Amino acid sequence: MAPSSPSPPAPPAAARTVRAVGAWIRSAPGTYIWLTILFATTFVVHQMSPDFEEDFLRQRSTNIHELVRDPVRVLISSAFWIEGGHWLTYAFLFTVFHAPAERWLGTLRWFAVAALAHVLATLVSEGVLAWAVRHGQAPVSAVNTLDVGVSYALAGVVAVLTYHVPRPWRLVYLFAVLVVYGVPLITGRTFTDLGHFTAALIGLACYPLTRGTTKPPHAQ
Numbered sequence: 190m191a192p193s194s195p196s197p198p199a200p201p202a203a204a205r206t207v208r209a210v211g212a213w214i215r216s217a218p219g220t221y222i223w224l225t226i227l228f229a230t231t232f233v234v235h236q237m238s239p240d241f242e243e244d245f246l247r248q249r250s251t252n253i254h255e256l257v258r259d260p261v262r263v264l265i266s267s268a269f270w271i272e273g274g275h276w277l278t279y280a281f282l283f284t285v286f287h288a289p290a291e292r293w294l295g296t297l298r299w300f301a302v303a304a305l306a307h308v309l310a311t312l313v314s315e316g317v318l319a320w321a322v323r324h325g326q327a328p329v330s331a332v333n334t335l336d337v338g339v340s341y342a343l344a345g346v347v348a349v350l351t352y353h354v355p356r357p358w359r360l361v362y363l364f365a366v367l368v369v370y371g372v373p374l375i376t377g378r379t380f381t382d383l384g385h386f387t388a389a390l391i392g393l394a395c396y397p398l399t400r401g402t403t404k405p406p407h408a409q
Contacts, residue, residue, distance in 0.1 A: 219300055220284075224280055224283050246335055250335050251267045253332040271337070287343070302346055302395045302398060305345065305391055307345070314380045315380065344386075344389045347389065348370075367389070370388075370389040
């Protein structure tokens, strides 16, 4: 009887890690395409002088002035720039929240949650700010406030993940979401605080989009 051929050696740990990372990224393509675009735009911003950067981002900002001029353009463009250039922070947050949500919901429903949170929270917060300016509760200069970034979309996705957390930890997670986004609204009361809290409520309201997904198991 011929001796059996030796089994191929197991791939080294580094190769297995690379494969695992690659598989994770492929499982959430929308998240990492968006993150790659943010990396590119952040690199571009870092090449600008501070004065030019502020003016450049203001033209892509969802402030009252730009929303009145061209709402569709700024609602889209504002989601691809990060004020301050902290890309690594968002790389971590996208991996922790966006990627699991996209894997769970699928790319289309994940994108719907993120887009609804980004657009509706922007319109609500800027609408309240416009009311405050009109009634003398905020300075007229607030119509040109710099407001770019992806934090409203992130808040919506963080909130919708409540329905993916197994019971009984779901209520704990929901409480944490409401504290994280609710306390700043009470203590700070800025239009961005309102936007983040609104985005979280929108994410929670997206429960119908979670139907038909794999139900989370009960915690043991």
